[in-house]
Amino acid sequence: MNACLPTDQLTCYIVRHGERIDHIDDTWAAASATPYDPPLTMDGWAQAREAGSMIRDLEPQADSEYLVLVSPFLRCVQTAQAIHEGFHRGDGPQWR
Secondary structure, X not given: OOOOOOHHHOXXXXXXXXXXXXXXXXXXXXXXXXXXXXXXXXXXXXXXXXXXXXXXXXXXXXXXXXXXXXXXXXXXXXXXXXXXXXXXXOOOOOOO
């Protein structure tokens, strides 16, 4: 057990990435230099910001620190960024 994460104070949210461009544009992959790494659509960004707002509403007493574990795929990093925006926390995430 990790002493840095007391289980009585730990809340975990698992969120899947927002809508991705190749799910709405069948031609995107053929024209992309990175067809395996599609970005979010505008709706995907909005979905992720809404998820951040919902988490904020569920955690009104949350401290100023939190940890986000994210895949390096672009859509996943964009989802994490948008969740952060929806959560309205500080100047932006500190990526490691």
